[in-house]
Amino acid sequence: MSTNHNRIKVADLEKNQPNKVLITNEKGELEFNDVNNLKTEKYNALDCTTEGKALDARQGKVLKEMIDNISSDEFITKNSKSFIHMFYIGDIDMVDVDDKSYLKFEQGMTGLRSLNIQDPKNLYHGRDFILKNATSGNVTLYHMQGTGNFRFNFPEGKDIILKPEESAHIVMRAINFTNNGGLLDYIGLSTVDIIDDLTTGGSNKALSAEMGKKLNLAKLSATFATDSETQINYTVAEDEKVISRLKLFNWWEWIKSQTQTISGIWNFKQGIKVEKQNGQYTYTSELTEYGYSTQINSMYGLLKSQYENGLIRWRYNNNNIEITHSDLSQNLYIKFPSKSGILSLKNDFITAAAGTTDMPSLIIPNGELTTVPQDGAIERDENGQLWETHTGIRSQILSKNYISSIYNSGTYTPTLENTLNITGATLTVANYTRIDNIVNVMVALTATPVALGSDVEISISLPINRNLSTKILSGTAAGSTVNTNFSAQVFVNNSLNASVKYKANTSGFSNIVANFSYAIN
Structure with missing residues (x-):
């Protein structure tokens, strides 16, 4: 084989002759040859399986007739x-x-x-x-x-x-x-x-591929609006432009930055919240279906005001002040944190609702009295007793029951005993007056001494028993006979009795009036 079998002369390529094909000659060399000189081996049958053979035209006719005679x-x-x-x-x-x-x-x-x-x-x-x-x-x-x-x-x-x-x-x-x-x-x-159509409806049906092809041919053709064309606040003529998702998002961001005047009713189911931070202070206001609140939160704590149906509340950290009511009656009240509230009234007085059988008009709860009395204060101690203070002096406000417990008066019938050198002691009248802890007694009686010059003692029972540990008070007595007056002394001996003592200046009938006092507690 020639070593030039894979080479073609440039001169042969430049001849530019038609109907030429490149073939290999008997030496294995590439050369151009006329296409009409090519030889093809024909085969006149339909059972050949060998490569390189061409079907005779007569067999092509046979194939066509076979196809035409096939039943559909x-x-x-x-x-x-x-x-x-x-x-x-x-x-x-x-x-x-x-x-x-x-x-x-x-x-x-x-x-x-x-x-x-x-x-x-x-x-x-x-x-x-x-x-x-x-x-x-x-x-x-x-x-x-x-x-x-x-x-x-x-x-x-x-x-x-x-x-x-x-x-x-x-x-x-x-x-x-x-x-x-x-x-x-x-x-x-x-x-x-x-x-297989575009007119039949139904939520549980699907379009065929053919209908999908028709829809594809009917694609939407439109011009997209720009940001400047959508972010407007004036009326424009219909231009049949459409808006993309990006432009829609940009439009919404623009809307939120504009001042709006709403003429219709907008219902915000989650409420409205405004919050802004200024340095160390955070200001927050909220409006919900329950009410309105505004607050300031800072390093110093939380200051919050709330306005709800039937309630106004002010909060400073953990202290709450409330005004609430269910109707305009005793149920209208102001609630202050414990001992930290100051109520200031324009007219400097409080008019309370009239009391009822179920609710008093004013309640001052039991508590502790202040260490230093404050002028104008009305306080109730732990026992429920009321006190008032003026000119720096705190005094107890006396109730009727208390006054009754510290003051009473009346007559009584004491027991008279002939203790020493006396006979025939007889009561004429006796009365007493109690003021707080002191009892004042007056007893009038008649008696006859045993002998002239003798020491006489008459025992008189007390109207109210006394405590032996209390201070003993004494009194005086005056007596008289037909021709002579005399004096006597009264001693409180024990918790039950007092004694009238005197020196008899006559042995005759005597009138005696004794006045004395003592402490019961």
Whole structure:
């Protein structure tokens, strides 16, 4: 072979002659040759399997005649004889389908065990079937049952139950051309009907691919509006422009930055909140369906005001001041934190509601008296006793019961005993007056001494017993006879009695009046 077999002369390429082809000569060299000189071996039959032979024109004529003589029934298409209504009753062992690919269960049918396909031209891998339940009840597709040459093969070996209007997609595989046997693989269920137009409605229907193609041809063609064309506050003529998602977002951000005048009622279900921070202070105001609140939060604490239905509350850190009511009566009250509130009134007085059988007009709770009395203060101690203070002096406000407990007066009948040198002591009258802790007593009596010059003592019982630990007070007594006056002394001896003592200046009948006082506690 020549070493120039893979080279072509430049001069040969520049001849620019038509109908030339590049071939290899007997030496293996590349050279140009006329296309009309090429020889092709023709073959006048349809059974040749050897490369490099050309079919004779006569055999082309034979092929055309064969195609023209083929019946249209021999072609399998999706639109030709592909639909079958299965009008059966109960469970069916098998159904002959051959070229049918859409099988519809009609009323009365309850199950199908297998399919039967006899014509070889209907046997090919990937052939699919649609089985739809058009009955009002459930239809069962049985796994690996029936006498048909194609049985259903379902996941996990479980039967498939088609509910009304459901469909199953089945694909053929494992074909054995000897006995036409094989399996039908289950793909899935569907309740969606395919619609081949753009006018039929329905929420459970789907468009065909052909309709999708038509929609694709009818794409929207429009001009997008710019930011400057959307962010406007004046009326413009309709220009049929559309707005993109980005421009819509930009428009909303612009709207939020503008001052708006709202003429209609806007309902903010989550309320309205305004918050701004200025240095160490955070100012917050909120308006909700329950009321309005405003607050300042800082390093010094929280100061908050709340206005709700029937309630006004002021809060400073953990201290609350409230004004609330249910109606204009005793239930209207102001609540202050413990001993930290000051109530200032314009007219310097408080007019309380009239008391009722259920509610007093004013309540001052029990507590502790202030260490330093404050002028004008009215206080109640832990025992419930009221006190008032003026000119720096705190005094108890006396109640009727208390006054009754510290003051009383009246007459009484004391017991008289002839203690020493006396006979015939007889009571004339006796009365007493108690003021707080002191009891004043006056007793008038008559008695006769035993002898002239003798020491006389008469015992008189007390109107109110005294405590022996208290201070002993004494008194005086005056006496008289027919011709002579005399004086006597009174001593409080014990907790029950007092004694009148004197020196008898006569042995005759005497009148004696004793006045004395003593402390009971």
